[in-house]
Amino acid sequence: MPLIQVDLKRSVFKDKGKEISSAIHNSLVAGLGMDTTDLFQVFRPHDEGEIIFSPTYGNRDRHDLIIIRITMVNMFSLEQKKKTYKELTKRLVDIGIRRDDILVCVVENSTENWSLGEREV
Structure with a gap:
């Protein structure tokens, strides 16, 4: 049950969310063979200047x-x-997002760190 959090410009969210x-x-x-009903996403749209990054890091x-x-x-x-x-x-990329504008970070933990109400995952 991956939990997805997406930070992006508000305008990009409005256009392509x-x-x-x-x-x-x-x-x-x-990629993971995840169940199609396993959908947990949080989008956090930001105004201009709220996401600060190096435009050239890593060439x-x-x-x-x-x-x-x-x-x-x-x-x-x-x-x-x-x-x-x-x-x-x-x-x-197929929907028009530039390859250089994609940053993915995976954070892993164990099942003991997840709960659906009172039930473990």
């Missing part, structure tokens, strides 16, 4: 950085993660 959501979700389904040309944080249980292989990153980048 639903498409970004779908691209992320479908990438997790394809990139960033304009409208989209930060995608995926918090998930440590149970997926490196190959599954790499497939997910590749799927995610392709799907975002």
Whole structure:
């Protein structure tokens, strides 16, 4: 049950929020083999100047950085993660997001750190 948090410019969210959501979700389904009903996303649109980043770090040309944080249980292989990153980048580029504007961060923990109400995941 990955929890997705997306920080992006408000204008990008207004223009492409639903498409970004779908691209992320479908990438997790394809890359991690996640159940299609496993959908937990939080979008945090920001005004100009609220996302601060280096436009050139790593020899990139960033304009409208989209930060995608995926918090998930440590149970997926490196190959599954790499497939997910590749799927995610392709799907975002296909909807008009620039490759250099994509930043993904995976945070992993154990099942004991998750609860759905009183039930463990």
